Amino acid sequence: MASGSAIRGSRVGAGPMGEAERGDSAPRFWVSYWCANGHETRPSFSEEAGVEVPENWDCPRCGFPAGRDKDAPPEPVRNEPYKTHLAYVKERRSDEDGAAILDEALAALRARRGG
Incomplete structure (x- = not known):
């Protein structure tokens, strides 16, 4: 048996009048x-x-x-790929700088451990 709702299945704005009910479009x-x-x-x-x-x-x-020009549409925007932290570090430092920093860090670690 139905639930008794008289407007079941309808939506807001749906009606038999259509455009005349809502007014004229701009x-x-x-x-x-x-x-x-x-x-x-x-x-x-x-x-x-x-x-x-x-x-x-x-x-x-x-x-x-x-x-708006069919013969000369605008060029697509080129997106840069996501960069990792390592990629940013490599932009700022050369391989020689990285090797020097690594040697310094290893020397400090060995000094702390007593080796």
Whole structure:
């Protein structure tokens, strides 16, 4: 037997009237953007809001930046890979510096141990 809920299965905004119930949509215009993979994206903008149309837009398919010029889309951003602590140390010190520091540390350790 049913639980007695008369609105079971409906959602907010769902009704028989549709657009007339919610009012008219604001007038919109669409702008085409193309990414380096050739994907076209067409976001819409309100004509009444006076929003400035951006030069670049993120492609929802691949994530690359997309531009309004189909023949010359913007280049994808190159991400640097994650660096470990050792990679940063190697950037700051040469191999000779590292060997000298290691020898100094080993000498101090041997002196403490009495060897």
